Amino acid sequence: EAGVVQSPRYKIIEKKQPVAFWCNPISGHNTLYWYRQNLGQGPELLIRYENEEAVDDSQLPKDRFSAERLKGVDSTLKIQPAELGDSAVYLCASSLESSGQETQYFGPGTRLLVL
Amino acid sequence: AQSVTQPDIHITVSEGASLELRCNYSYGATPYLFWYVQSPGQGLQLLLKYFSGDTLVQGIKGFEAEFKRSQSSFNLRKPSVHWSDAAEYFCAVAKYNNNDMRFGAGTRLTVKP
16 A cells, blocks of 8 residues: 655755645545654644644644645645745655544655755 | 653664663643654654553564653663664654644664674
């Protein structure tokens, strides 16, 4: 069974440019998460979806970040415009449900460098 | 809110030696605890998790962890380290409904031949 798929794996852009990341969760997983991992830090949750509904976006910087999960499967995370401080690894994870005992499975991440 | 502290940023051990990675958590109720491993350029892989019951938890790749409520700790151990264990290790704590998982800053493990 395929794991969580993310693309692109790497992205280099200039500041003020837009960028988008795509995630395809494990088949049948209802819950999808986007995390940001800064260098030398652990992942921090940006947004959590249950099916197509964003149920926790309290940590998403809404002035420049947006996300969507159409049809409750794939998801896209967008930054517009990007700032130097957005350089990080963006991780997508999925789980069957959002209960405490469900394991989150992580994709390989998208490494973003903003110049 | 819950939080996790991993006191050791970097640990170096010799291949074949034993390993213990420390994790301390802060949470008012019974926590859900996890250890993940991240190899360079890879996503996080779950090693083991604790929800309830036996406080000694067995995981994959020969790892185990022990939950000690009195010390608010969930340390990861392995009796004999292999060169392939070199990676970044993250401890995480979550609430019962998993909607707010907090990770520690990670411990980087280097294995000497």
